[in-house]
Amino acid sequence: MSHEAVPREHDRRAFLMLLATAFTAVPAVVHAQAPPATPPASPPATPASAAPAGPEHSTNEARLLTEVLRSRYPDRFDEKQWSSIAKDFDDDLAGSKRLRAMKLANGDEPDFTFRP
Amino acid sequence: MADADLLYLPVRELAQRVKSRHVSSVKLTQTCLDRLDALGPKLNAVVTVMRESALAEARAADAEIAHGRHRGPLHGIPFGVKDLLATKGVPTTWGAEPYRNQVFDRDATVVRKLREAGAVLCAKLAMVELAGGMGYNHADASFTGPGLTPWNTSFWSGGSSSGPGAAVAAGLVPFAIGSETSGSIVTPSAYSGVTGLRPTYGLVSRHGAMALCWTLDKLGPMGRSADDCALVLAAIAGPDPDDPTTSGRSFAWTAALKPTKPLRVAVPKGCTEKVQPAVRENFDAALAKLGDAVKVTRDVEWPDLPWGPAVGAIVTAEGASAFLELIDSGDVTKLRCPACRTGAYSGLLLPAVDYVHAMRARRPMRAAMRKLYQSYDVVATPTRATVAYPIDREFSQAYPGISGGPAVIAAGNLTGLPALAMPNGFGENGLPTSIAFMGPPFSEAALCNLGALYQSRTEFHTQKPPSFAA
Numbered sequence: 001m002s003h004e005a006v007p008r009e010h011d012r013r014a015f016l017m018l019l020a021t022a023f024t025a026v027p028a029v030v031h032a033q034a035p036p037a038t039p040p041a042s043p044p045a046t047p048a049s050a051a052p053a054g055p056e057h058s059t060n061e062a063r064l065l066t067e068v069l070r071s072r073y074p075d076r077f078d079e080k081q082w083s084s085i086a087k088d089f090d091d092d093l094a095g096s097k098r099l100r101a102m103k104l105a106n107g108d109e110p111d112f113t114f115r116p
Numbered sequence: 117m118a119d120a121d122l123l124y125l126p127v128r129e130l131a132q133r134v135k136s137r138h139v140s141s142v143k144l145t146q147t148c149l150d151r152l153d154a155l156g157p158k159l160n161a162v163v164t165v166m167r168e169s170a171l172a173e174a175r176a177a178d179a180e181i182a183h184g185r186h187r188g189p190l191h192g193i194p195f196g197v198k199d200l201l202a203t204k205g206v207p208t209t210w211g212a213e214p215y216r217n218q219v220f221d222r223d224a225t226v227v228r229k230l231r232e233a234g235a236v237l238c239a240k241l242a243m244v245e246l247a248g249g250m251g252y253n254h255a256d257a258s259f260t261g262p263g264l265t266p267w268n269t270s271f272w273s274g275g276s277s278s279g280p281g282a283a284v285a286a287g288l289v290p291f292a293i294g295s296e297t298s299g300s301i302v303t304p305s306a307y308s309g310v311t312g313l314r315p316t317y318g319l320v321s322r323h324g325a326m327a328l329c330w331t332l333d334k335l336g337p338m339g340r341s342a343d344d345c346a347l348v349l350a351a352i353a354g355p356d357p358d359d360p361t362t363s364g365r366s367f368a369w370t371a372a373l374k375p376t377k378p379l380r381v382a383v384p385k386g387c388t389e390k391v392q393p394a395v396r397e398n399f400d401a402a403l404a405k406l407g408d409a410v411k412v413t414r415d416v417e418w419p420d421l422p423w424g425p426a427v428g429a430i431v432t433a434e435g436a437s438a439f440l441e442l443i444d445s446g447d448v449t450k451l452r453c454p455a456c457r458t459g460a461y462s463g464l465l466l467p468a469v470d471y472v473h474a475m476r477a478r479r480p481m482r483a484a485m486r487k488l489y490q491s492y493d494v495v496a497t498p499t500r501a502t503v504a505y506p507i508d509r510e511f512s513q514a515y516p517g518i519s520g521g522p523a524v525i526a527a528g529n530l531t532g533l534p535a536l537a538m539p540n541g542f543g544e545n546g547l548p549t550s551i552a553f554m555g556p557p558f559s560e561a562a563l564c565n566l567g568a569l570y571q572s573r574t575e576f577h578t579q580k581p582p583s584f585a586a
Contacts, residue, residue: 088251095422095425096429098424110475
């Protein structure tokens with residue numbers, strides 16, 4: 001017996017809240033583990049503690065996600081590029097919303113097959 | 117006949133001339149190589165010309181044929197491949213600066229198969245960097261520069277198989293191999309005015325091809341005609357132990373022009389309303405040309421499913437994984453197109469649940485297409501809503517107000533369906549328009565027969581771009 005899946009937006013919001021509170025602790029760890037292998041191609045970005053990235057019209061979710069990336073790659077992009085990434089997040093989030101609106105039954109498996 | 121005109125002949129006719137030794141493979145190959153050298157740069161269509169190895173292969177072909185050993189319709193015929201196919205000892209750049217000096221020690225299965233069929237590899241052809249997987253928004257997205265259509269070099273040849281499209285259209289090679297994740301064979305076929313065949317997922321091995329998206333990537337032929345594409349497909353299709361996604365099926369091609377009974381053709385609702393006028397007129401005229409060979413039903417409801425978001429999530433997630441090291445290291449910022457330098461980063465945080473949800477959606481999507489194909493044999497649409505984009509502006513600024521119709525390209529790719537794109541006339545600025553036929557899985561023979569019928573009644577596929585003709 002299967003049940004229709006229902007998008008659970010509150011879970012996503014909770015996840016994003018977690019990200020928003022967690023990213024301040026991330027930079028030192030991530031930066032130490034994975035510094036860029038090459039110099040950034042563009043002027044250094046502002047530090048992660050600066051104003052949230054992204055154009056004014058970006059959603060709060062997109063801005064938060066952009067900040068997570070900024071914490072990972074603090075010197076990689078300039079503000080124009082961070083704005084572009086925020087826009088990408090906006091697009092991804094809009095796509096995600098449309099995708100999750102498609103009703104799937106619990107028994108609908110992904111379209112790939114695992115063969116041991 | 118001028119030497120260059122030879123390269124516009126159908127493969128079947130070229131093969132006959134080579135077999136009967138009226139033309140040597142060396143002569144054909146030399147003509148290709150000279151045109152690739154002279155004209156390739158004018159179209160930004162070529163990465164590497166393989167002069168020495170091509171001439172050696174051509175001499176071997178001529179010698180075999182002289183000794184009575186003819187391998188088939190591709191024996192001695194020159195070709196090119198999109199530069200995402202590995203070729204032993206020769207750079208395979210994936211169109212991207214960070215991979216400009218990359219050299220593999222093996223040939224891709226498709227290259228091997230074509231050489232076994234006696235075809236002569238002349239060039240690695242240009243492509244959009246990383247097959248467009250990083251999110252390009254402008255034609256200038258390759259270290260070779262924007263691919264230019266030979267019909268009007270102020271316009272794009274399409275992507276991501278931009279070199280194969282331009283090179284075939286300009287008579288630099290008789291046929292080429294392109295790849296499609298979501299639109300990268302049919303779009304350059306449309307913008308360059310050539311015939312392109314996107315095979316069913318799994319019919320052609322991808323071993324040795326750059327991976328962008330394992331569950332969507334496909335390789336297929338781009339040529340002068342449907343018959344040419346079918347001849348090439350017959351050589352490259354089939355199982356490959358090196359690619360576990362291959363279906364086990366092969367493809368045998370026997371041209372049988374007119375179908376025994378009219379094919380049921382569905383025209384999706386909304387596919388001609390928001391297109392350029394010439395695109396619509398040429399599409400309607402093309403269907404009319406097919407006459408009683410088809411029974412056309414218009415305004416067929418297209419399944420209302422999230423085709424675009426699903427293909428977007430899958431390409432984003434698989435592409436980010438395929439190029440994680442490039443992205444994480446920052447080397448992706450060496451790409452040509454500014455949008456590609458940043459475009460992959462959001463994918464690093466795409467929720468896994470979105471990817472899995474998209475993959476789950478593919479089953480009901482396939483079911484929806486199966487249901488559609490219970491009532492119809494073929495879906496016909498304009499391949500693209502417009503002619504080629506100008507190279508001097510972003511895609512979104514190219515043709516404001518032309519939004520196209522249902523997401524047929526995304527649907528076909530998500531569900532692994534074959535499609536044939538063919539030139540069907542001309543529109544704005546002397547640029548070609550195109551019609552696409554899409555069928556159920558493994559219906560390539562029916563599609564190519566329908567295409568061959570159309571091309572037997574028209575001459576758009578035989579046209580030569582004036583600036584590049586002999």
